[in-house]
Amino acid sequence: xxxxxxxxxxxxxxxxxxxxxxxxxxxxxxxxxxxxxxxxxxxxxxxxxxxxxxxxxxxxxxxxxxxxxxxxxxxxxxxxxxxxxxxxxxxxxxxxxxxxxxxxxxxxxxxxxxxxxxxxxxxxxxxxxxxxxxxxxxxxxxxxxxxxxxxxxxxxxxxxxxxxxxxxxxxxxxxxxxxxxxxxxxxxxxxxxxxxxxxxxxxxxxxxxxxxxxxxxxxxxxxxxxxxxxxxxxxxxxxxxxxxxxxxxxxxxxxxxxxxxxxxxxxxxxxxxxxxxxxxxxxxxxxxxxxx
Amino acid sequence: xxxxxxxxxxxxxxxxxxxxxxxxxxxxxxxxxxxxxxxxxxxxxxxxxxxxxxxxxxxxxxxxxxxxxxxxxxxxxxxxxxxxxxxxxxxxxxxxxxxxxxxxxxxxxxxxxxxxxxxxxxxxxxxxxxxxxxxxxxxxxxxxxxxxxxxxxxxxxxxxxxxxxxxxxxxxxxxxxxxx
Numbered sequence: 001x002x003x004x005x006x007x008x009x010x011x012x013x014x015x016x017x018x019x020x021x022x023x024x025x026x027x028x029x030x031x032x033x034x035x036x037x038x039x040x041x042x043x044x045x046x047x048x049x050x051x052x053x054x055x056x057x058x059x060x061x062x063x064x065x066x067x068x069x070x071x072x073x074x075x076x077x078x079x080x081x082x083x084x085x086x087x088x089x090x091x092x093x094x095x096x097x098x099x100x101x102x103x104x105x106x107x108x109x110x111x112x113x114x115x116x117x118x119x120x121x122x123x124x125x126x127x128x129x130x131x132x133x134x135x136x137x138x139x140x141x142x143x144x145x146x147x148x149x150x151x152x153x154x155x156x157x158x159x160x161x162x163x164x165x166x167x168x169x170x171x172x173x174x175x176x177x178x179x180x181x182x183x184x185x186x187x188x189x190x191x192x193x194x195x196x197x198x199x200x201x202x203x204x205x206x207x208x209x210x211x212x213x214x215x216x217x218x219x220x221x222x223x224x225x226x227x228x229x230x231x232x233x234x235x236x237x238x239x240x241x242x243x244x245x246x247x248x249x250x251x252x253x254x255x256x257x258x259x260x261x262x263x264x265x266x267x268x269x270x271x272x273x274x275x276x277x278x279x280x281x282x283x284x285x286x287x288x289x290x291x292x
Numbered sequence: 293x294x295x296x297x298x299x300x301x302x303x304x305x306x307x308x309x310x311x312x313x314x315x316x317x318x319x320x321x322x323x324x325x326x327x328x329x330x331x332x333x334x335x336x337x338x339x340x341x342x343x344x345x346x347x348x349x350x351x352x353x354x355x356x357x358x359x360x361x362x363x364x365x366x367x368x369x370x371x372x373x374x375x376x377x378x379x380x381x382x383x384x385x386x387x388x389x390x391x392x393x394x395x396x397x398x399x400x401x402x403x404x405x406x407x408x409x410x411x412x413x414x415x416x417x418x419x420x421x422x423x424x425x426x427x428x429x430x431x432x433x434x435x436x437x438x439x440x441x442x443x444x445x446x447x448x449x450x451x452x453x454x455x456x457x458x459x460x461x462x463x464x465x466x467x468x469x470x471x472x
């Protein structure tokens with residue numbers, strides 16, 4: 001399994017010279033499975049570049065949305081395959097008692113926010129509510145589970161052979177109770193992330209910032225590291241960077257991340273901050289950058 | 293290792309851990325999944341001591357009990373019946389607290405997630421002395437008040453006989469020949 005980060009920013013795009021390295025595009029990850037098929041995790045503004053770069057293929061495209069906050073769907077309107085009548089796109093996302101997935105996404109892809117309606121998209125697009133399904137996509141077994149964020153929100157576990165990728169980009173597992181006081185089965189997302197070869201997890205705030213953002217649905221560094229440690233993740237990719245965090249800030253933050261991860265018994269090579277266009281190969285026991 | 297709890301139960305537990313009102317979190321099968329520090333003060337034992345308790349264990353230890361201090365079977369607790377029907381409910385009963393039985397009021401709210409009912413939150417409310425009187429004790433009190441009035445009337449009659457006339461306050465309506 002391989003992955004490429006097309007957007008790692010949280011909340012709102014943050015383009016500019018001060019965010020050139022980690023990137024300003026919002027959440028989007030391209031996952032290439034062992035059989036060559038592609039899954040796309042979230043459709044933030046990063047999916048625009050991915051849509052341009054995707055090679056032509058007869059395979060259906062699967063987009064797995066964790067939730068429908070704008071920073072996770074904003075790029076959908078600009079995803080080129082949706083405007084290609086040869087493409088088949090399935091969009092997976094959380095169910096809600098309030099309205100269907102299609103109707104909720106249509107609030108964005110419709111007037112006055114968009115110049116087209118979903119029914120006008122040339123591609124063959126369909127919507128599937130993921131919860132509480134476990135299903136096969138290409139070579140992967142995919143599982144969705146509700147996690148603690150604001151509004152209906154899913155995390156995904158993608159198993160391809162003995163490689164496990166877990167994606168929980170928006171998550172506040174320590175809300176109300178410190179993780180250290182909870183047994184494993186009482187921690188949101190624990191089963192989903194247990195023993196993952198690679199865990200991509202929310203780390204929007206420093207511990208100091210978190211006190212002003214309690215209940216906003218995101219993790220401070222200490223909870224992100226504690227969660228990764230508790231679930232036994234082999235690698236941890238910290239994600240959903242706050243739009244106020246510049247490259248300089250995140251470079252400095254990365255040093256703190258490594259030191260504290262080592263304090264939990266890990267090695268610095270196991271943890272990093274997600275950066276746009278970063279490509280990684282997921283292996284069962286270790287994850288290494290691609291050769292070349 | 294037990295299975296991951298549904299998110300709605302995790303959030304319910306986090307909520308209870310953050311409030312100062314005594315409250316239990318009960319699972320679908322009647323398992324006591326969690327109770328908060330305020331409830332620990334009420335029942336006299338910390339959750340860290342007891343951990344998760346099966347239905348038989350916690351009902352025999354904490355109650356509820358009826359007016360004669362007999363345990364009420366879990367399936368017959370009115371709140372249980374209501375919650376299993378998907379309705380909220382409020383009631384009063386006796387629980388064991390610090391080695392003695394006391395009356396409490398409780399409100400139960402079903403928790404229904406995407407997959408159906410997963411449990412209930414039971415919140416306990418402080419009761420005034422008047423509230424704390426059970427129907428039996430209230431009845432006993434009323435009998436006691438009636439007896440006191442009867443005894444008072446007998447005393448007045450005796451006093452009237454001793455003075456050679458009947459007291460004015462005794463059953464005037466039944467005594468048309470009285471001296472009113």
